[in-house]
Amino acid sequence: MAYARHQSFYLRDKWFSKGLRSVEHDKRFFFNEFAFEQIGLGKNMVEALKYWLLAFNVIEERSEEGQKAHYLTELGELLYGNDKLLQKNETLAILHYNLVQNANDQSTVFQWYFNIYKETSVSKPDLLKSFVTWVGQNESKEISEKSLKRDIDCLIQFYTKKPDENDPEDVIFCPFSKLNLLKSEHSGEGYDTVKKLSSEVSSLGTATLYYVLLNHCVLHEIDLLSVDEIINGDLLWGKTFNFSRNKTIEALNILSNHEKYPIEYVRTNNLDYVKVPHISPMEFLKTELLKG
Structure with a gap:
């Protein structure tokens, strides 16, 4: 199982298209020391972007002739050609499903929250406590609570970081907030309440x-x-x-x-x-x- 590989960065607007384009043009893009300069992101952001693309199963890492490289998967090629800007909710929902599926063991917190955790409304501290307990029961090695907190924080932001309607230049929202699968509200008691939402068909x-x-x-x-x-x-x-x-x-x-x-x-x-x-x-x- 994997934890906090996203470097505390949820997926930002336009990152998806930048990442797919970079891999399509250069299979060793993410191994390039100066990739961050080429794509216009910080070094940790580039690592986060690689993580998300792998977790979505739109790129895969392979070794050929002794060199590691990344390639678009069949799904990656389809989305690169048809919706790389993530404008369709169908695309977002499919990628969300891949995170929950956790087939490549990259997105444990998503699989746990949607597939295993049963509470539909919970305080953020209790959510973290439940995740820490579950990880402790299912991991053979100790995982730092700091890493698990980053996962919970990122999970919440991933589905709740909506665009600023008053700022057309806002680029720090997460496209997945459009799915309306999760809501975080300040309770007035010093903590947020996190709720699962049921999106419309x-x-x-x-x-x-x-x-x-x-x-x-x-x-x-x-x-x-x-x-x-x-x-x-x-x-x-x-x-x-x-x-x-x-x-x-x-x-x-x-x-x-x-x-x-x-x-x-x-x-x-x-x-x-x-x-x-x-x-x-x-x-x-x-x-x-x-x-x-």
Whole structure:
């Protein structure tokens, strides 16, 4: 598991496009001593940017001919060609899903908060305390509380740092605040209260939700999912996007009318299931993103 590799920097506006462009033009960009000058960021910010791109699974590190280099993944190439400025909520939601999925063991705090931690409203001190306790129970080595606090701080800023409406030149907001998945409010008692929010189906985009289902089915080699599992199962809608049963049913009804790949409702043993078509998640994503 990994902690505080973001150097305390959440992803800033335009960083994503700068990072993908830099790797596309120079596979060893992040190994360049003067990369920070080329991209116009501080050295620690460049390290943070590399971290985010790896955690999003849009770049990967490989060794070829004895040299390490970075390459755009299939998802990275798709987003670089279609939405490198992160203007579509669908793109943001897919990248959020990758953080929660934590497939490369880069984003432990995101996986923990959305997939494991059950409280929907908590004080910031108690949130940190819960994370420290969980890490202590699941790590064989000791992790400094300072690093874990940085993770909690970054997690909150990642989803709450909104643009300043009075400053069109504001560049320190985080694009992921548009997803409205988390809110932090000052309680008046000397600490902030952190709340999970449930975004609207239309805001996340049904393409994202379908992609998550397809990816889950491929990973587990299944094509049938119960509605209850979609609501309560790991790395599915209920946990990843804070979806209620009503929103889950709303989204499934929309997907059952998909023009090309409609899902099917199946009732077995008095339980509701959905049958998902056999299609590669990335192939589906390409057709959906290219439509818009």
